[in-house]
Amino acid sequence: MNKKLLLLCTLILIAASLGYYFNKGPERISVTQYKVTKGEVKASIANTRVGTVKACRRAYLAPSIGGNVAELYVKEGDKVKSQQLLLKVWNDDLTAQLKLRKAQIKADKASAKQACEIAQGSERDAHRLVRLKKYDRIISEEQLDRAATKARAARASCFAAQAAIEMARANFVMVNTAIERTLIRAPFDGTVAEINAELGEYVTPSPPGIPTLPPIDLLDLSCLYVSAPIDEVDAPQVKVGMSACVTLDAFAEKRCSGTVSRIAPYVLEKEKQARTVEVEVKLSDAKDLQELLPGYSADIEVLLSSKANALRVPTEAVLENNQVLVISADGLLEQRQFKPGLANWNFIEVVSGLVEGDALVLSIGREGVEAGAYVSVEE
Template sequence: MRPLYRRLLIALCLLLALGAFIVWLKRPQPIPVVLKTVEPGLVEASIANTRAGTVEACQRAKLAPITGGRIEYLGVKEGDHVKAGQVLMRLWNEDQQAQAGLASAQLDAMRKRVAEACTAADSATREAERKHKLFEQGFVSAGAEDTSRLEAQARRAACETARAEVKSSDARLASVRIEQRRTILIAPFNGTIAKIVGEVGEYTMPSPPGIVTPPAIDLIDDSCLYVKAPMDEVDAPRLAKDQAVRISLDALPGKPFEGRVRRIAPYVSAVEKQARTVDIEVDFVRPEEARGHLLVGYSADVEVVLARHENVLRVPTAALLEGNRVLVWRPADGKLEERKIKAGIANWDYTEVLQGLTAGERIVTSQERAGVKAGVLATPEEDSPGAK
């Protein structure tokens, strides 16, 4: 019988070992998770534009002559740098030049007429004075003295009339010259010619407000640039002049520029339904960095810094669950623990931790993975099998 008992005992041990092996195979496997160590750092509270902003020139003028006409002279080409007061374009104005010449000749003639009339008036005045003295001495009659005096008065009136006509002719000449200036386009400030519409010999028209007519010349002062960007209306109460701004451009990735809020629009723009924004203007802190690198019209994004806390405990904002909760990995037993924190200022990257965590603890940043929840067994992804 002993051999039978021994065989039964061996079989029982084998069954127990097999059961233990099956249980071991079916034990819960740790879930690989990505962890982030909680440590001090910089956290900023900020707001960003809702739609892309634009790099603008401090001065930009879309110029057109006051009157329409045929282009006779075009003294610049696109890309040229011009000085304030420089003649850019002139329309055909020979008729006005002729009128100006006629008015100038008439003015010269009237000035000579003044000299003639006033000289005659002076002579008549002296003659009247001489006749008056002779009358007092009894050498001439009262009628002769009276006639001489009236003649002097008439001559003096003719002199004054001639002088008035000179003023009138002078005003007429000034009017013709002003009319001439309506056909001349002059640079109002130093800048660069961005666009020219029209060539010599072509007809150009003025571009009055409300009528879509391209300007003859688009002049830009690219020595001074700023960024104009729309901000959501709900963020408007938190905006203030001189707030720090980070400017980023699609054309220059990875090269942010420092800026300052210089102006906040005093009204809300309703560009689209449910899209109400407030425009802000941002100056570059170091304008010399912008000059030579930026073009007017570049799209730009701005991030207005509302608050800045340095060397504070922080966690990635993406690691926060609803209700300011995080999953903390306990190295003692390898399980995940849900913990609620008290958050301070935050941005898209980091959130300040006021309470609930200590430096050195590790939290889960891969909550989207299947099975990741409080109480499960987890292992850092770098420690899991097959991880590099």
């Protein structure tokens, strides 16, 4: 009797265990979901490699002739005005020559005044003899000829002396130009970014084909742009004037006041790199230009077109061939394909295949998440 009772209890326990196992259903995978809604979708193109913030104007300044630095009028970080003197190379010899040319001009002016006064006197004498000849036959033709010749010679001496003044002035300009070649002046309003020269140090222009550090690096920080490479396949879609956003590693916020200002007229070919076209984006909003510095790494996103109220799904929820995992009412995952429209890194427009309110798996990278699996949605 006891054995029969024990066997009966055992069978009851086994039946209860099997019933619990089959009634609780399959094990469910925890996932995050996204319900299909409407919103803005933008079609855009991004750069393939990191871009760079650059100044619209940048000048690597060096004197036209070599020499020792005699004066350095600025330091790094100084703001300068156009034509402001920045650096002077030793030029005392040329300065002395300039003083000599000035003195020569004064001397030539004095000589010219003397020669021209003599010419005027000789011309007056010749005119008097001509008048006397009419009333006094004692005046011979020979005397008149000598007086006229003397007057012409004196006038020629006057012209020669005036020409000497012009020559002296030309020499003065030539020496002054040589002095200017020893000076570095700012070609535009800007900020001194870097100085690679010290007092007494010998500086020289870069010889052809041999790059050397310039004595002064000048930047115009009032105008900045981003230069970035676009894949050659996408480049034909980009046009000058298109809107663009700029993202910088140094700042969290996206800056969207940019416009495409230039597209390179050639494809850049570099070894072991995809062929690209350089695109420049200029920011117009003063707020977007704040805190920007040339040299920052930056990415660009050029807007091709947009829709303000399109049915959309997150790009991260989309599998190959525009397929998504739809969560059914009982938690079963179904693979479904949709027809896409506009697309970017964040959202893809749904043209057909999905309806508003469909629940999609957002965490598609989790283990076991595939069509036919049962899931539970995380709060």
